[in-house]
Amino acid sequence: MLEIRNPATAELIQRVAQDDAASVTAKAAAARAAQPAWAALPLQQRIDCIQRFRQGIVSELDTLASTLTREMGKPISQSRNELNGLLGRIDFFVEQVAASVADEDVGDDGSTRERISHQPLGVVANISAWNYPYFVGCNVIVPALLTGNAVLHKPSEHATLSGLHIARLLHAAGVPADVFVPLVGAGDTGRALLAQRIDALFFTGSHATGVRIAEAMATRLVKLQLELGGKDPSYVRADADPKVAAESLADGAMYNTGQSCCSVERIYVHRDLHDGFVEHFLATVQGMKVGDPMDTATYIGAITRAEQLDVLDAQVADAKAKGATLLTGGHRLGGPGNHYAPTVFSNVNHDMLLMREESFGPVIGIQKVSGDDEALALMNDNRYGLTAGVYSRDEAASRRLLAQVDAGSVYWNCCDRVSPRLPWSGHGDSGVGLTLSRYGIQTFTRPKAWHLRKP
Ligand code: NAD
Numbered sequence: 001m002l003e004i005r006n007p008a009t010a011e012l013i014q015r016v017a018q019d020d021a022a023s024v025t026a027k028a029a030a031a032r033a034a035q036p037a038w039a040a041l042p043l044q045q046r047i048d049c050i051q052r053f054r055q056g057i058v059s060e061l062d063t064l065a066s067t068l069t070r071e072m073g074k075p076i077s078q079s080r081n082e083l084n085g086l087l088g089r090i091d092f093f094v095e096q097v098a099a100s101v102a103d104e105d106v107g108d109d110g111s112t113r114e115r116i117s118h119q120p121l122g123v124v125a126n127i128s129a130w131n132y133p134y135f136v137g138c139n140v141i142v143p144a145l146l147t148g149n150a151v152l153h154k155p156s157e158h159a160t161l162s163g164l165h166i167a168r169l170l171h172a173a174g175v176p177a178d179v180f181v182p183l184v185g186a187g188d189t190g191r192a193l194l195a196q197r198i199d200a201l202f203f204t205g206s207h208a209t210g211v212r213i214a215e216a217m218a219t220r221l222v223k224l225q226l227e228l229g230g231k232d233p234s235y236v237r238a239d240a241d242p243k244v245a246a247e248s249l250a251d252g253a254m255y256n257t258g259q260s261c262c263s264v265e266r267i268y269v270h271r272d273l274h275d276g277f278v279e280h281f282l283a284t285v286q287g288m289k290v291g292d293p294m295d296t297a298t299y300i301g302a303i304t305r306a307e308q309l310d311v312l313d314a315q316v317a318d319a320k321a322k323g324a325t326l327l328t329g330g331h332r333l334g335g336p337g338n339h340y341a342p343t344v345f346s347n348v349n350h351d352m353l354l355m356r357e358e359s360f361g362p363v364i365g366i367q368k369v370s371g372d373d374e375a376l377a378l379m380n381d382n383r384y385g386l387t388a389g390v391y392s393r394d395e396a397a398s399r400r401l402l403a404q405v406d407a408g409s410v411y412w413n414c415c416d417r418v419s420p421r422l423p424w425s426g427h428g429d430s431g432v433g434l435t436l437s438r439y440g441i442q443t444f445t446r447p448k449a450w451h452l453r454k455p
């Protein structure tokens with residue numbers, strides 16, 4: 001049995017039966033058998049199922065939000081935001097799927113016509129993270145189902161109940177039980193899934209696990225997508241409004257208790273407005289309510305995985321030892337449960353773990369820079385490349401900088417933002433492949449080339 005514990009209180013919520021290798025194999029075989037009939041349905045029937053699923057989310061939003069908060073410690077208002085945000089993503093996929101996978105006539109020389117069709121991949125495995133289980137789960141699940149695939153979904157062991165809610169609502173909406181199949185468990189269940197006959201593997205999680213999965217899949221020659229971590233930088237230029245930038249970046253660093261793949265993790269500020277920026281940043285962070293995630297006023301909730309507290313402690317100790325200035329926080333908060341004080345450092349540099357390795361918690365460093373060239377060099381001095389931002393009144397100068405940053409998404413005067421209309425992808429150690437946008441629908445299909453010559 002898998003024990004589900006509330007990370008804010010350490011209380012046992014529930015025990016859930018885990019899948020073992022035999023059950024994973026049986027479920028994968030059933031999904032393979034069920035997929036062709038699902039793919040053969042008219043697209044509108046699959047759309048109808050997804051729209052009923054959306055209705056299920058709306059009807060049960062409060063229950064789903066409170067389960068999410070209890071099992072991973074996200075503040076309840078942010079759990080509701082995630083579920084409300086999911087509705088817009090579903091709408092985007094539903095509106096765009098027909099055009100995204102329509103046959104394309106691309107050539108005709110009078111005797112031979114050329115056409116592209118989009119076939120489903122087949123059986124898609126999805127190994128998912130806990131930090132936004134509805135967003136990152138449904139970025140794969142919804143377009144994969146709409147395009148005619150069967151999905152074997154392994155939610156994170158820290159978001160199991162939310163994964164089971166997704167399954168229950170999809171089944172109630174008419175998706176056959178063998179077409180959408182949840183798998184319960186941790187790394188062992190994930191490993192068992194890798195051993196099955198699957199047509200594609202979509203993974204969202206840490207870089208370390210992503211590399212292990214890529215190694216395990218190396219000889220399998222199936223489509224592999226990896227959405228991994230980040231160390232996302234943002235630069236405040238000399239012409240920015242320091243208060244506006246500070247409020248926006250404090251939110252980007254601390255939202256979801258700093259546990260977003262696109263959390264702001266490094267801040268560079270022009271020396272001319274550095275001190276004023278730091279003052280506003282600190283005031284904003286100190287105004288955030290920390291504590292019980294079920295309280296609607298709470299902004300900073302629990303650290304989901306207890307092990308992450310050690311990572312945060314190590315980054316804080318390393319920064320202090322190397323001369324950083326601790327402005328607030330820097331320590332665990334009393335238990336039970338996993339809580340960390342929002343932590344802000346200035347006087348940081350790239351010798352420090354805090355400015356190099358993913359923190360994944362409410363901990364941030366602010367570094368003073370001399371201008372655009374230094375900021376650009378520092379932003380690109382990292383192995384990750386998920387998002388990056390510039391705060392400035394000058395759009396042309398910002399776009400020149402952002403064009404040179406190695407990141408899948410770039411932001412002008414905003415941060416920590418994901419849109420269903422734009423592709424979500426990483427450079428470098430942030431991964432390979434993408435979700436969202438029309439490309440993130442087509443990625444669940446195999447383009448087939450048709451050469452049609454008249455007799
Ligand atoms: P994780 O790597 O610990 O776990 C991810 C999933 O992999 C879980 O379901 C886990 O059970 C499974 N798993 C673990 N070991 C496995 C193995 N050997 N074989 C198969 N499966 C295995 O990551 P996490 O803690 O769930 O998520 C946090 C990380 O995810 C952060 O680094 C964050 O930045 C990243 N993330 C990235 C994105 C993105 O879009 N790029 C989105 C959300 C989270």
